[in-house]
Amino acid sequence: MNTTLDTNDPFWRTVLERRSIRRYTDQPVPRVLLERLLTAAIWAPNAHNRQPWRFAVVIGEKAKHRLAQAMAERWQGDLQAEGVAPEEATHRTRNSYRRITGAGALVVGCLTMAEMDWHADPQRRHLEWVMAVQSTALALGNLLLAAHREGLAACWMCAPLFAPDVVRQVLSLPADWQPQALITLGYPAETRTKTRRPWQEVTVWR
Numbered sequence: 470m471n472t473t474l475d476t477n478d479p480f481w482r483t484v485l486e487r488r489s490i491r492r493y494t495d496q497p498v499p500r501v502l503l504e505r506l507l508t509a510a511i512w513a514p515n516a517h518n519r520q521p522w523r524f525a526v527v528i529g530e531k532a533k534h535r536l537a538q539a540m541a542e543r544w545q546g547d548l549q550a551e552g553v554a555p556e557e558a559t560h561r562t563r564n565s566y567r568r569i570t571g572a573g574a575l576v577v578g579c580l581t582m583a584e585m586d587w588h589a590d591p592q593r594r595h596l597e598w599v600m601a602v603q604s605t606a607l608a609l610g611n612l613l614l615a616a617h618r619e620g621l622a623a624c625w626m627c628a629p630l631f632a633p634d635v636v637r638q639v640l641s642l643p644a645d646w647q648p649q650a651l652i653t654l655g656y657p658a659e660t661r662t663k664t665r666r667p668w669q670e671v672t673v674w675r
């Protein structure tokens with residue numbers, strides 16, 4: 470730990486104590502808290518201030534079930550296509566289903582290129598898309614920090630990246646919304662610890 474930090478400072482406590490939490494109690498997540506998290510998300514820095522993020526908040530039990538079920542089915546097929554034994558694939562997809570439906574609320578983070586710049590050069594076009602991905606990730610990072618600050622637990626799941634068409638279809642999202650991540654939210658039913666390599670190991674000074 471860097472001893473120059475004031476670890477009682479609310480900012481540092483939020484940054485240092487947030488963990489990815491994957492199990493939640495049955496306590497419902499108040500809508501007002503979800504609205505606060507979305508507020509944190511939209512104040513993230515973003516490319517050209519075009520705000521390419523879009524969010525689908527899923528709170529209905531039926532909608533959670535439909536989404537979790539459809540993604541599990543797609544994943545089951547993908548795993549078996551990769552040679553994973555059916556029982557092992559079922560084990561993994563059941564866990565994923567339980568995690569998603571066990572969360573009080575879900576936020577599916579998406580991006581849209583609708584208001585980003587268009588470039589004739591494919592490489593520049595790709596980089597514009599990368600900026601939209603980066604902006605959306607920053608928004609979701611803010612959202613995760615805000616969740617922790619508000620007493621909620623959360624975890625990022627990458628699953629929508631692998632089944633964007635399924636997510637779009639189940640949630641009836643606009644065609645230009647590209648699902649990037651699923652954030653599960655709820656009140657924590659577990660605690661976790663994590664370590665990090667010290668910044669000195671991953672930083673060069675010039």
Ligand SMILES: Cc1cc2nc3c(=O)[nH]c(=O)nc-3n(C[C@H](O)[C@H](O)[C@H](O)COP(=O)(O)O)c2cc1C
Pocket residue numbers: 487488489490491624625626627628661663
């Ligand atoms: C881009 C990204 C993808 C992730 N995908 C998953 C995932 O699919 N399933 C999961 O359980 N956690 C996922 N996580 C959470 C990471 O595992 C977690 O942030 C990491 O282990 C560090 O732990 P911490 O968040 O508690 O500090 C993801 C996080 C990020 C930023």
